[in-house]
Amino acid sequence: MYQLNEKIRELVPYQPIAGEYSIRLDANESFCMLPQEIEEKLLQACRQIAWNRYPDASCRELCQAFGDFYGVDPSLVTPGDGSDELLSILCNAFLMPGEVLMTAEPDFSMYRFYGSIAGAEIRCYPKPEGFAISVEDWIRQIQKEKARMVIFSNPCNPTGRGLSREDVRKLVRSVDALVVLDEAYMDFWDQSLLQEVCQYDNLIVLKTCSKALGMASLRLGFAVANPILTRALWAVKSPYNINSFTQAMGYVILREKQWAEKARKEILDARDGMVEALAEIEARFPEKLHCYPSCTNFVFMRVQESKRVFDNLLKKGIAVRHMGEYLRITVGTPAENKEFLQAFQDVL
Numbered sequence: 001m002y003q004l005n006e007k008i009r010e011l012v013p014y015q016p017i018a019g020e021y022s023i024r025l026d027a028n029e030s031f032c033m034l035p036q037e038i039e040e041k042l043l044q045a046c047r048q049i050a051w052n053r054y055p056d057a058s059c060r061e062l063c064q065a066f067g068d069f070y071g072v073d074p075s076l077v078t079p080g081d082g083s084d085e086l087l088s089i090l091c092n093a094f095l096m097p098g099e100v101l102m103t104a105e106p107d108f109s110m111y112r113f114y115g116s117i118a119g120a121e122i123r124c125y126p127k128p129e130g131f132a133i134s135v136e137d138w139i140r141q142i143q144k145e146k147a148r149m150v151i152f153s154n155p156c157n158p159t160g161r162g163l164s165r166e167d168v169r170k171l172v173r174s175v176d177a178l179v180v181l182d183e184a185y186m187d188f189w190d191q192s193l194l195q196e197v198c199q200y201d202n203l204i205v206l207k208t209c210s211k212a213l214g215m216a217s218l219r220l221g222f223a224v225a226n227p228i229l230t231r232a233l234w235a236v237k238s239p240y241n242i243n244s245f246t247q248a249m250g251y252v253i254l255r256e257k258q259w260a261e262k263a264r265k266e267i268l269d270a271r272d273g274m275v276e277a278l279a280e281i282e283a284r285f286p287e288k289l290h291c292y293p294s295c296t297n298f299v300f301m302r303v304q305e306s307k308r309v310f311d312n313l314l315k316k317g318i319a320v321r322h323m324g325e326y327l328r329i330t331v332g333t334p335a336e337n338k339e340f341l342q343a344f345q346d347v348l
């Protein structure tokens with residue numbers, strides 16, 4: 001009789017919020033729609049695709065466009081089927097079973113998930129009250145656990161808080177582990193280490209098109225690292241992981257820097273408006289909620305009776321993310337945010 005092995009026996013498929021909700025503030029997507037002229041360019045590019053052929057395995061044009069967009073050498077870039085795939089590849093190929101993967105708690109849950117599938121021992125740095133990390137503490141713990149890999153998001157999903165560039169540099173320099181720095185939300189902040197990957201033998205920076213660039217549908221992410229790590233990544237990933245459609249669409253989008261900058265500003269304005277409005281609500285109901293500062297496109301808050309609030313928002317057609325005693329609210333359009341804020345106050 002066939003039996004599933006221990007490491008996957010208890011796993012259940014990932015289930016995002018199902019059902020139809022008129023306002024989706026649960027997945028940190030961008031609310032910015034593409035202007036018609038960019039949609040036209042996408043359609044144009046779609047018509048050029050050689051559907052019967054395998055994709056360009058080198059992703060030459062795509063990596064060039066990514067390099068131009070972020071000002072990095074394209075030879076240091078590895079594309080993935082979302083940064084999720086890169087996380088999976090990193091855990092499975094760069095860790096041996098039983099080696100220690102260190103992450104933080106709370107942080108993006110996928111790190112533990114891919115780590116445990118790879119058979120790694122998972123250790124977590126428990127973030128203190130308020131979620132501001134003490135880098136010195138964390139470095140000590142990483143050294144003590146003899147971690148082989150450290151993965152964390154900066155700025156952090158779900159807390160919305162960030163570590164300064166200087167703190168991250170200190171961490172990367174002080175540990176023997178490979179540091180996977182997930183900068184999925186760094187487009188909303190200014191402490192990136194993308195430009196300096198070649199100064200370290202142990203740093204991989206992950207980027208994604210799913211958040212600020214508004215292309216979650218495409219499944220496209222990138223790893224940026226020094227030539228040795230980059231070569232290893234290319235050697236272990238599957239050769240045709242980025243299909244021709246995604247390559248073509250990604251190429252178009254990554255050349256729309258002006259639009260991307262406009263969208264980014266719109267999101268940041270909406271975020272600032274949301275933070276301000278929530279601060280007013282918090283001032284009125286200080287015992288019912290506490291909001292944390294955000295350098296991302298979402299706001300994290302502790303909410304009394306968080307499950308009841310979450311369920312009642314869902315009933316009003318508004319999906320947010322429920323995480324224990326916290327809610328994470330993605331910033332939507334000004335109209336969506338207004339509707340959310342009204343519903344939220346009513347429910348409170």
Ligand SMILES: *Cc1c(COP(=O)(O)O)cnc(C)c1O
Pocket residue numbers: 028081082083084085108153157182184207208209210211216219220221
């Ligand atoms: C959304 C998100 C990603 C992006 O994943 P993709 O697979 O590229 O869509 C990566 N890391 C974090 C922390 C995220 O929140």
